[in-house]
Structure formats: C-alpha cells, structure tokens
Amino acid sequence: MSAEIYDLRGLNCPLPVLRTAKRLAGMASGAILVVETTDPLAGLDIPAFCQQDGHQLISAETLDGGHRFTIVKG
Known part of the structure; x- marks a missing residue:
C-alpha cells in the first residue's frame, strides 16, 4: 500500500494534530499517512496523538526545520 503525504508545514499547534486526525478519520484502517510539519511541538x-487514538507511529524523523511522521491508521 502506498503512503499519502500530508504537507502541514507552516502550521502551528494545534493545527497539525487536528488536521492529521481529520485526514486519518477519512482513511481506511491500515492506510499509511506521512505527515510533514514545521511545528516545533509536533x-x-x-x-x-497516535498513542491516544490507537494509530501506529512507524517513524518520527527530525528534519531541517521540522519533522516527518509515518503513521499507520489503527
């Protein structure tokens, strides 16, 4: 299954988590979402958020000026 990339760079807390939750809500269980953000609190x-909502966080990378998260919808 290919991953969807969700570019949330430039958005600050709480928008990255809120938008990630909304995007995952519309995806099938087992779908993969890659979230890119510049929010330092992300x-x-x-x-x-992943732990609380039952999603699997496959990876969390720190990038120049941001983060990249790979999430499997629970």
Whole structure:
C-alpha cells in the first residue's frame, strides 16, 4: 500500500494534530499517512496523538526545520 503525504508545514499547534486526525478519520484502517510539519511541538504532539487514538507511529524523523511522521491508521 502506498503512503499519502500530508504537507502541514507552516502550521502551528494545534493545527497539525487536528488536521492529521481529520485526514486519518477519512482513511481506511491500515492506510499509511506521512505527515510533514514545521511545528516545533509536533515532535511531542503527533506521537502522543497516535498513542491516544490507537494509530501506529512507524517513524518520527527530525528534519531541517521540522519533522516527518509515518503513521499507520489503527
């Protein structure tokens, strides 16, 4: 299954988590979403969101000026 890339760069807390939740809600279970963000708090918020909502965080990468998260919808 190919991953969808969701570009949330330039958005600040809480928008990356809210938009990630909304996008995942419209996806099938097992679908893969790659989220890219420049929000400095996303490094804490996205993993916490995944754990709370039952999604699997496959990877969390720190990039120049941001983060990239690979999430499998639970």
